Amino acid sequence: MINKFLGFEPDKEKLPSLTAKIGDDIDLSSHKYQKIWLGPNHPGVTGNMSVELWVQGNTVVKAKTHVGYLHRGFEKLIERRLFVQGFPTSIRMCVAEPDTNEYLIATCTEQLSGYDKAVPEMAKWLRMLSLEMARLQGLLRGVPGQGGTFALGLGVQWGVYLRDLILDRFEELTGARVYHMYIIPGGVRGLLPDGFKERMEDNLRDIDDFIIRIRRLMFHNSVFKKRAKGLAIVTPEMVDKYGIVGTTARGCGVKRDVRKDDPYLHYEQLDFDPPTDTDGDVYARTWVRWQELIQTVDLIRQIMAKMPDKGDIKTPMPNVLHWKIPKGETYVRLESGRGEYGMYYVTDGSDKPRRVNLRGPSYTHAIALLEDLLVGADVADVHGIMVSLQTCPPEIER
Amino acid sequence: MPFTAWSKVVKEPVTIKDPLNREAAPRYRGFHDNDVDECIGCGTCEAICENEAIDLVPVDGIETKDGDSGLRPKIDYGRCCWCALCVDICTTNSLRLTNEYKWIDTDPDNFRFVPGVDKKDWYDKKDGWRKPEPNYEFYGLKRVEMGELHPEERDDSFIEMIQGYSKEQAEAEADRCVECGICTATCPAHMGIPEYIKAIRNDDLEEGLRILYDTNPLPEICGRICTHKCETVCTMGHKGDPISIRWLKRYIADQNPSEKYKKILETDKLTKNGKKVAIIGSGPAGLSAAYYLSLLGYDIEIFEKLAEAGGMMRFGIPEYRLPYDQIDKDVNYILSLGVKIHYNTTIGKDITLEKLNEDFDAVFAGTGLHLGRSTRIEGTEHKHVYQSIELLRKITEGEEIHVPEKIVVIGGGNVAMDITRSLARLQKIKYGKVQVTATSLETEEKMPADREEVVEAREEGCVVNPGWSPQRIEIVDGKIKGLHVVQCLSLFDETGNFNPQCNMKNENFFEADMVVESIGQGMDLSYISEPTKEHLEMGPRGRIKVNDYFQTSVGWLFMGGDTIQGPDVIHGIANGHKAAVGIDNFLTKK
CATH class of the missing domain: 1.10.1060.10 (Alpha-helical ferredoxin)
Known part of the structure; x- marks a missing residue:
C-alpha cells in the first residue's frame, strides 16, 4: 500500500528491526532511533512513573518502565504502627480505590487474630457497599477516561461529575470524600445515614442515563473505534504467563474474578456474572469495563436491598493500644476494579505487623506487560495503553 | 453519534453554584474541637495518633489536679491526616471533628493549635465526626467482674x-x-x-x-x-x-x-551503713519507713504498743476484708530484712522518747488515730455505748464482746461499715439473725463509706438508714432502749464549717440494746513528753507541723501517717517512704 503522506512505500528492509526487545543493542548514535521519556510528571493516572521509550519514527521499538518517583514506604510505615493505626496509611497505597486497602488490612488482622468470624453481619454488608461504591467511582472515571486518552475529553467531564456524586455519598457514609478510612479491624465506622438509600438511588438513575450516553459517545465513535480496536492485544496465552487479572484478563475471554472464584464477604449472595469479551484489545477491555459499570450499579442496588436495616458495626476486640496478634501469616485478596488485589501479612506476636506486602495488578500490568505491549505501538497510543491496563503507580511503589 | 456530545447543551449546569458555602456532610471529618471542661488531658489521643500530630500541652486557666493532668491536646495540621482515631479513642468523648473544612491563614504557626482553647470559627458547628455508635469501642468499658462470696x-x-x-x-x-x-x-x-x-x-x-x-x-x-x-x-x-x-x-x-x-526484689544482701533509726508504731507509715530505710542500709527497730504488727490494718480492719495471713506476708517480708520489732512496748511508759533519741540517730513516729470520738449526746456514758475502734480491736484480739440482739451504729464511714458488718456476723453466729442498724448524718449519696461497703452491708442483712442526726439514747431502768434521731438537712454552713442543720419535726427512733459510735478517731500524742513537746511546732487543727519530708521542728523526730495526713493506709505508706528519704538526707547532711 502506498503511504498517502509520503507518496511511496518505504523499503522496510533498509530500516532497523521493529521487533527490538529489551536488552537488544539499540544504537542511538546511528540516528535511526530516538529516545523519549514519558513522565515522570503527573498527566493523570499514567503519571508518577516514567516510561523510557526508544522510537523509530512514531513507532515504539523498545520500552522500559521506571518507578520510584513516589515511593514513600507505606508498607514499612504500616509495619511500624499498631494494628489499628494501619488503615489511614494503607489507603494511600491506591488512591483510585482506597477502600480496597482498608478492607485488606482489616481482614488480614482479623484472620490472624481469629476475629474474622466475629465481624457483624451489618459491617460485612457495609463493607461490600463501600467496596462496590469504590469500584463504581473508579469506573466512572476509568471508562470515559479511556476515551480521554484518545482525545475524547467530554465523557470524562460527564463521568467525573457523577463520580463526585458518589463521593458525596461516601462523604455522608464515611466522613470523607476520597480517604474514607471506613473499614477498620473488627467492622466499619458507621451505619448508613438516614435517607442514604434514596439519595444513592437518585445517583444510580443518573448513572444509568450516563451509561447509555457514554456508549453512544465512545463505543459508536469511529475515531475511538479506529484507535482502540486491535491495539495492545492481550491473548489468553499471555494471561498466566504475565499474571494478568481482572478486566484485562476478561477482555480476552479469561473469566477471572475473585468475587466468583474465591467469594468473600457476602458476594455469593449476589446475583452477577462477570462480563467478558474475546478480542483482548483496548476496545475489548473498555467494553468489558463498560459492562461492569452496569453490573456495579446493579450490585449496589442488590446490596442496598439485601442488607439488614440495623445491627452492630464492630465486634468487641482487645484494647487497640495493646492489641497483639499471635505469630502467623496470611494472604487476603479481593477483586478491585483493576483485578485481584491482595495483601500478604505476617505477624510475630507483637503489637505491630512483622511484614506487610501489597500485591496489586499494576505490578505486572504496568511493568512487565506494559513493556511488551508498547513495542510496535504508536507513540500517541502509549497513554491509551497504560490506561487500558489500569496503571496505578502508587500500588507498584508501596 | 455526533449529536450525543451536544445532548447536554441545553441542560442546567451541574456545577455547585456557591462552592465557598457548601456545607459538608454531618459526619464529615473536618477541623478539631475539644470540650476542654470535659477533657482531662489523659493523652490517649496522643497515644493513638499515627502521625504524632498531637501533643499534650499546658493551657492557661486549667490547673493540674486530681483526675486532670492540666494538659490539653494540641494538633499539628502539618501532620494530621484527619483519620479521627483520636476521637474514636477519646476516653471522655470530649474531642470531636467538626464538619468545617475550609480554613485559610497566612501564618503557618496558626495551624498548630489547641482545639477548644485557641479561638477558631468552627466551634459553633454542631455537626461533624463523633465516636460512631452503637457498640463501637476501642477498649472494654465494663470491668471484669470480681468473684465474691454470696x-x-x-x-x-x-x-x-x-x-x-x-x-x-x-x-x-x-x-x-x-x-x-x-x-x-x-x-x-x-x-x-x-x-x-x-x-x-x-x-x-x-x-x-x-x-x-x-x-x-x-x-x-x-x-x-x-x-x-x-x-x-x-x-x-x-x-x-x-x-x-x-x-x-x-x-x-x-x-x-x-x-x-x-x-525477685534483690534484697538478699543489704549493705549496712551503721546508723540506727527507731520507729514508733508498726502501722503502714512505720512499716513503710522501716522498709525503705532498710534498703538504704539503716538498722531499724520498731516499737509497737500491741502484741502484733500492723496497727490499724490489723486491729481496725475486719478479717473478712483483710485476712491476717496476708498482713503477715507483707510484714514478715519487711521484718526479714533485719528489722527488729519490740511488741507490747509503749513509748512514754516502757521507754521514753528522749531515750530513743539518745540510742538512735533519728526517730520516726507513725502512731495513728487510736482514740475513739464520742457524739457526747445524752446517754453515751452508758456501759453498753461503745467506740467502734475498741470493739474492732477486741474482735481482732479474739476477746469476747457484748453482742445483744439489737444494735445501732452511729457513723457513715468505712469504719462504721466495718463494725456494722462485723457485729452482724457475730449476731448471725449467736442468734442466727441480724438486727444491726447503721445511721449517719450524711444522706445516702454523701455517705463517706465506699459504695460497695454499703451495698454489701445490706446484702448481709444490716439496715443502713442514713440522713439522721442522733439526739439522745433512751435508757430505761439502766437498760438501753434505743436511739432518738431527727432528720438531718445539711452538714456544713455557707462558710464550709461543720454545722449540721436538722428538721426537728421529723423524728425517728431506732430500737437497740447497744449503741456503737463510729464518727472518727483522734490521736494520742501523750508519749511526746515535755522537753520535746516544747520545741514542737504545731500546725492547724491540732496537728503537728512537718516539712515536705515529714520532719518536725525537732530535727531528729519525723512523723507521718494518720496523725499527719489521711486517714488511710496509702497516705501512711507514702509518708513513710518520703520520711525515709528525709531521714536519709538528714543523717547524711544532704
Missing part, C-alpha cells in the same frame, strides 16, 4: 469475701488500661500503676512485684483495702467502669510466693 456464704463468718482474679481475668482487666497515668499522679504514693498493669498484660509478675515495691511495701494489704483514689480518677471511669487497679495489685502480690520475694 451473702449467705459470708454473713456468719470472717472468711475473706473477695476471691481475687484468675490469670485470664486479670489479663482481661489489665487490657482495658490506656496507660494515661492520671492514677499515678493522684495516688499518694505515686505508684507505677500503668507499669504494673502492663506487667500483668505481659504476664511478667516478678517485674510487677518489683514495680509495686518501688513505692509500696504493703501490696497484699493495699491490694485489698486501699481507698483506691486511683480508681476514682481513672479515665476509664468517665464512660465506663474504672480499671480495678486495686484488685490487679492484689493479683500480682498474690501470685508471687513470699519465699521468692528476696530474690
